[in-house]
Amino acid sequence: MSRRVVRQSKFRHVFGQAAKADQAYEDIRVSKVTWDSAFCAVNPKFLAIIVEAGGGGAFIVLPLAKTGRVDKNYPLVTGHTAPVLDIDWCPHNDNVIASASDDTTIMVWQIPDYTPVRSITEPIITLEGHSKRVGILSWHPTARNVLLSAGGDNVIIIWNVGTGEVLLSLDDMHPDVIHSVCWNTNGSLLATTCKDKTLRIIDPRKGQVVANNFEEPVALQEMDTSNGVLLPFYDPDSSIVYLCGKGDSSIRYFEITEEPPFVHYLNTFSSKEPQRGMGFMPKRGLDVSKCEIARFYKLHERKCEPIVMTVPRKSDLFQDDLYPDTPGPEPALEADEWLSGQDADPVLISLRDGYVPPKHRELRVTKRNILDVRPPSGPRRSQSASNAPLSQHTLETLLEEIKALREQVQAQEQRITSLENMLCELVDGTD
Incomplete structure (x- = not known):
């Protein structure tokens, strides 16, 4: 009799476990919008969930530690005039999140570390450029303030959030609705899927499709056989891909290797x-x-439940083989550097x-x-007047005025920070 050879892998025994009841987030009215996004975004500080909201679109942001029942009057992030369809945390600033909406806009928000008393209604910036609903958002993995959006107009726009400008608009690449968009590790390429059943690899800076209609997989x-949307999550550190079916009750996970058969089924959490x-x-x-290698936040109809994936180990020592250096919160490039053609891998941390x-x-x-990019409106000044050099006295007066205004702005910012800190102390004292 031949003995079956078992493939060696440290991830063969990864198991999933739902958090205890007191570690869940209860009484959250999760959005009922029929859209294919994850409806949930999480980072080491906050959990954000798209929720039902009258008169527009909204999402709730909770500090990770604020588990248990959520007060029905808990402040929301609200400003869109139609349902929110997607949200995504900035990978380089844990207090910044972007939201996309049926109202055709993208809004970028600053979330304070303290719990606000009222709903947050003023975004840092509103990005307008799509002609139809915006349903996909994805921050660039290595360049600061670079955000991608895709809409029902079949257009992908890449923005510089730091200036509000459109860096690139890819408007002739997809003949139908875009289903998903993903950056590669250093943000030099995009992978997209479309209703036309074609997978495209795109170089956004060249505006070219560099590969599609792949041959045999x-x-x-x-x-x-369920027809629910699959939400894939890939962890490059462990080479594990997790597939979560929307409307399904399971998470299937597979290890990817460089040798055949390439994809190895590990297990299913149900x-x-x-x-x-x-x-x-x-x-x-x-x-x-605790040897966690992944953590999911599963949305139910009225709650969010953490699910932890763990590799069983007996040692209490740090497990180097499970945790190679991983992308940290520092960007590797500025937006204009990336646009000019530079690439850089993520800045790693231990x-x-x-x-x-x-x-x-x-x-x-x-x-x-x-005024730097458009001619001034109104009656045009004479050639001699517009070209006349400013006197030294006028220049000095303008510079003095600018300096005074800057000092005034800084003083007001310090005053705002001081008031926010006082508010934070008052709120903490009443908890």
């Missing part, structure tokens, strides 16, 4: 209730002391001592002066 994995959506924690937000999120960092938007 390297591996074919038969799934169940629970009783179907998932309405799913959030996936970045690796830096995991508990390395998880040996665990990860502590940095304190609140504000995103500042500097809009380009519209």
